[in-house]
Amino acid sequence: MTSERRFALALVAPALAAILLVAVFPLGWTVWESLHRHDLRMPWLGRPFVGLGNYAEILRDGRFRGAMAHTATFTAVTVALELLLGLFLALAMNRAFRGRALVRAAVLVPWAIPTVVAALLWRFLFDSQAGVVNAALTGLGATAEAPVWFVDGTLAWVPLVLADVWKTTPFVALLLLAGLQNIPGELYEAAAVDGAGRWGRLRHVTLPLLRPAILVALVFRTMDAFRVFDLVYVLTGGGPGTATETIALYTFNTLFQNLRFGYGSALSVTVFAVTFALAMIYVRALGTGPAGEGR
């Protein structure tokens, strides 16, 4: 082995060991755990091997199906809104104008705020007594009676979706803005010479060249929305009942409220499998160069 190789391996080894120990090894353990019945409330039952028993239970579990449906709907609605709004915001920010730094700062703050805090802010806005949303609705005469957002299984989604859109659209906009800035200006000039209007330039130059950036934003947002936890835990707690329970929250409740570690681990593996499938789409579509390469 050359000295360069030895030097390189010595530098990589600690970080690699940490990643293997705290991420890869636990993932294998989750899979192994999911093949057992392991109930921390009943330690005297031990930890018998049940094969795919937990997965068979998932297939019969109505609450799991509900959580999956909630998560899929939440993901579809928020990601669609975030991409549309983010694209619009990026196109507007891409033009040189005064106050651009202010806009960038304003959109960065929601991104940087802890999700827990974002959830609390929106719960406060929609609070039935102290909330400004209800005050505005009744003040404007839009509704005779102020809605109680968090006791209605459908209405409770409104603050959830709004909070997520508020918090993550900036990230989408910044990703798309970086993509827009990579489009050479000459292309627009050429399109203008060819007589393309504003709409034509957007359709035939901007959107095709922005495709990779849109795809990155789409896949990251989809993966993140699919495993949404903090927001739901704090904003609605999954309620009323389990009307807003997402798959990550159901998994957490199974693990830490019901202490069913075997079954909870099977749910965890399911979440991982879906995320992994989404990640594969990303890798397929874009290749794996870091930091601006192959993007």
Place this chain on the structure above:
Amino acid sequence: MRGRGAGPLATAALALLVAFAAFPFAWALLASVTPEAELFRGGGVLPERWVADHYRALFATRDFWVPIRNSLVVAGTTTAFCVTVGGLAAYALARLDFPGKAPVLGLVLAVTMFPQISIVSPLFLLLRGLRLIDTYPGLVLPYLTFAMPLTVWLLVGYFRQIPPDLEEAARIDGATRWQALTRVVLPLAVPGLATTAILTFIYCWNEFLFALSFTLGPDRRTVPVAIALFRGQYQVPWGEVLAASVVATAPVAALVLAFQRRIVQGLTSGAVKG
């Protein structure tokens, strides 16, 4: 399109978006200095009088400095460890040639996408076995799962941007590999290391699921967990909750505003988390 000013329509839309982005936080800031009784009357825009009651209660009766200290210790330790250890690995991955480099990079990228929920059960069993539940190491260790791949991934990108000639020149002048790294490359990498440290710190400061799962009582709770578990006797103590929200946001907001250009660049080039 570039170089032209925004039209009136776009300007109005941007103004609306900035208002939408700023409103919830501005509203909370205002509410956090409004007396409790006035809050629950609802509707008023400006408080009739400004009070610091909620902030006082936060530190006097709720010991909010404990979660702040916990968050600083956990996020600070994780960040320092990851930037040091991850930085060395990232340098090797960016600059040196060795067998297994591509799979290691692939692994790092894959782990950045791990959903936290899919490893929370074994981590709990592991930490419980090691008697690390409700301790600082019991949070720093799980935080490495997302912080380490994130720092390595970001730093590989930064190290690749540093021109290799300088390092080669130093080697020709007789510097050892280690000297070339510490005396030539590292000083040039300081901006990248700083940006990575800021991003890692923000992710750790905001982390919720692990902190919720691996702490038991108020002694080791981090800021997000402490705020999420605030309870009043009869109703949500909104004044204190919002004051705590402002305190929790202040450090990250300050970092973001001070380093916005770098953060945007780091976020978009190494984008791995939303």
